[in-house]
Amino acid sequence: MKPATVAESYFSLSRADRKEALKAASARIGRPAYLLEKDVWVVWTLSVLFKSAIAPSLTFKGGTSLSKAYNAINRFSEDIDLTCDIREFIPEIKAGESGIPGTASKAKKWSDKIRKSLPGWITEKVRPVLLEALKQSKLDARLTKSGTDGEKLLIYYPPLTEGSNYVSPTVLLEFGARSTGEPHEKKLITCDMAAKMPELIFPETTPNVMRIERTFWEKATAIHVYCRQTEAPSVRFSRHWYDLVEISQTVYFKEAIGDRKLALSVARHKEMFFREKDVKGKPISYVDAVKGDIQLVPSGKASVDLALDYGKMTEAGLIQNPPSFEKIMTTCGKIESQINGE
Numbered sequence: 001m002k003p004a005t006v007a008e009s010y011f012s013l014s015r016a017d018r019k020e021a022l023k024a025a026s027a028r029i030g031r032p033a034y035l036l037e038k039d040v041w042v043v044w045t046l047s048v049l050f051k052s053a054i055a056p057s058l059t060f061k062g063g064t065s066l067s068k069a070y071n072a073i074n075r076f077s078e079d080i081d082l083t084c085d086i087r088e089f090i091p092e093i094k095a096g097e098s099g100i101p102g103t104a105s106k107a108k109k110w111s112d113k114i115r116k117s118l119p120g121w122i123t124e125k126v127r128p129v130l131l132e133a134l135k136q137s138k139l140d141a142r143l144t145k146s147g148t149d150g151e152k153l154l155i156y157y158p159p160l161t162e163g164s165n166y167v168s169p170t171v172l173l174e175f176g177a178r179s180t181g182e183p184h185e186k187k188l189i190t191c192d193m194a195a196k197m198p199e200l201i202f203p204e205t206t207p208n209v210m211r212i213e214r215t216f217w218e219k220a221t222a223i224h225v226y227c228r229q230t231e232a233p234s235v236r237f238s239r240h241w242y243d244l245v246e247i248s249q250t251v252y253f254k255e256a257i258g259d260r261k262l263a264l265s266v267a268r269h270k271e272m273f274f275r276e277k278d279v280k281g282k283p284i285s286y287v288d289a290v291k292g293d294i295q296l297v298p299s300g301k302a303s304v305d306l307a308l309d310y311g312k313m314t315e316a317g318l319i320q321n322p323p324s325f326e327k328i329m330t331t332c333g334k335i336e337s338q339i340n341g342e
Helices: 017-030 035-049 063-068 102-136 212-229 239-248 251-258 260-273 286-293 302-317 325-340
Strands: 058-061 080-084 142-146 150-155 170-176 182-185 207-209
Touching: 017 035, 017 080, 017 142, 017 286, 035 063, 035 102, 035 150, 035 170, 058 063, 063 080, 063 239, 063 251, 102 142, 102 150, 102 170, 102 260, 142 207, 207 302, 212 251, 212 260, 212 286, 212 325, 239 302, 239 325, 251 325, 260 286, 302 325
Parallel strands: 058 207, 080 170
Antiparallel strands: 058 080, 142 150, 150 170, 182 207
8 A cells, every 4th residue: 555645844845846836836726826935925924923922912914814814805915914912012001901092192102102112022022033933944035124113024035936026025024013903813824825735734823813894994994095195105005995895795894894883993093093184284084984974986196096006916916807997996986885874
């Protein structure tokens, strides 16, 4: 009787064999090999962080959590957004409290403290964990600091496959610490290749993940700000509209849009920590937005810029079977009407 084949770890393979595995998986899944390669690095990074001593303080959030934890979007999301529990830096906030300051002056005080403390926490707590994991796994990758205030880390890995100018061979970790990360829950995260390549062992992890209902309102309010300012803070912003539309097609949507208590909590949190002004210089009210004055469809140049960014994202292969930009805007218009009770 022929002995069963023992599955090998993906990262134990030679570069040539890993490249062949990526090509094979690409053919089976229908997704570019360079995206599958980056996905493995994303999950590896998450697995390292969430098996470390700092895991209880972290919450995985953002678009990558929508695709990896909830399978809610068909978009390849590249970056890792993480919230470090605000109570790590503001111990006066007790367990069970919202973490939303009662006054603008307190919000500023907390923000100033976090801004000064977070880069050091990343350097002292996070960076050594990743460096040691890279060393122990004998992986040829480089870790560097990034961000204006040192609130980001970048892992540069030597790509095995040719990619796109829109997608770099890096894993960006962006840390924030102005919320508790709640509500969150444990969710299994696996590599996109794993189900199609059972002969190999891939990284996986079960991190704290921000609940999709909160992510919905985080994105809806971010879109509202863009519409009122008519200028994106950066490129790659069209992903928020796509994500919102995809969430609206899931079983989570009814609960998300109906949870106005959570919406109000997100709005009050942003009004304290992330104040913004509209194109006329008037303060944007997140609270008014979630109470029936939200705008999700931009116009004029803002719409044109958004369409261009969406085109670049789809051309790079980040979305499987992408809907047209026009359909995205039409659906967002419907979501806007539902939120506003029209």
